[in-house]
Amino acid sequence: MPRPSLKDQRSEQILDAYLTCVSRFGLEGATQEHVATEAGVKRPILRHYLGNKDQMTGALISHVVDRFARATTALQDALEPTGTPADLIDLLFDKSVPNDPRVMLAYQSLVTSVANHPSMRQPLVNSLEQFFEVIEAVLKRAFPNAPADQIRAVSQGISATYVNLDSLTPLNPPEVWRAELKQAATILAASLEATA
Amino acid sequence: MPRPSLKDQRSEQILDAYLTCVSRFGLEGATQEHVATEAGVKRPILRHYLGNKDQMTGALISHVVDRFARATTALQDALEPTGTPADLIDLLFDKSVPNDPRVMLAYQSLVTSVANHPSMRQPLVNSLEQFFEVIEAVLKRAFPNAPADQIRAVSQGISATYVNLDSLTPLNPPEVWRAELKQAATILAASLEATA
DNA sequence: AAGTATATTGTCAATAATGACAATTAATAA
DNA sequence: TTATTAATTGTCATTATTGACAATATACTT
16 A cells, blocks of 8 residues: 555665766766756655765675676676687677776775775675686686696786776777777687697 | 075975875865875965965975976986886886886876866876887887887786775785786787787 | 065865755656 | 656755954064
8 A cells, every 4th residue: 555665776776877977087076966967856865765975885885896797797707618718799889889988097096095894894805806817717718728827928918908908988089099999808718729 | 684584395394295195085075184294394384385275286286297208307317328128117017116106196086087087187187108118118119010000008007006006005016916017018018019 | 683585374265066955846556 | 547656856954165353472573
């Protein structure tokens, strides 16, 4: 008999707006007013669904980590069990894939603020390691004879080129940068052929 | 006859504290109170030397861009006229070199906030291009026959691995990550040998 | 010692951001 | 239609942040 609850949808809507604001203003620069405006609701709504600012922030951190982890899982699912390094790089760098740079930008903002919120350090590290592992798995399958440390290095390099690209999106980087970073990732992957 | 001016020293001291705060709280999260505390001065001092918040922020942006550009120039000076790619990578990745990750973190925070301060976009892009060019110059000297687009790609890749390393410092990344990213950069540079 | 320009601090008003809660509106079932 | 529960909005007190300026302290010169 009660009015149907919108808690899930509204929470998601608010957290997504919050994520957008964090990607633009940083974690400590995203005010409730910013979030409310971005979400198209009045400020008290935020409190109603997510509690006070501390609780909101806690929820946001989980949300960002979760979004990043989900993107990692989606990447993994798209590549298992037979994806090649070329497939991986296409997924990471092709604009056709609907990538959401906000997530990576918000992620970066969290990393920046980790000293002020020490408890989020471990989740951030873990989700990043998870991302590395997906890359590693693809490389290991393609180059089973390559030494482990070299695979790790190439994985880190590919990850770095990808993260870097997303980090630069606010600058409206010229399209060539994307192509160049993609080529760098390709070169890294190709380096494993020699050792196989 | 007047009391000697401390404008230069104090301005530098304040801007450096401001830079620290931006690297920790982001551009929109660094309050005057934060900066004053970090600099070890009272808040009105900030206004006295740098004006109101807008002017302070303007000065900070110039300061960060300048610090980054100076670091680039220092890198260039250390490598001209005979530095090799191996020298470059040592300078970028060796902990012995007194690198200041705050500069890169603050730089990243500026990039994040560029939508809110559009005028800083071009200086940021320019200083980044300058950084690329130093890397390119070293590679071009070592591999004069390598195709230009490949040099660009490798430069972007090396830059990305370096930027990525600094971006992760708040996470206290394990030392292996540094070694792995350095190795990735080395692999990228080595890839140019094949084409020469 | 006195004058002078600057450094430094103290203080208060104005604005922004947050916390908290009351009041109203809306949707559903009986 | 009415009861019920949640959504949504309005509002005010508290705190945080900034702007502005007066007042004092300090170092140097003559």
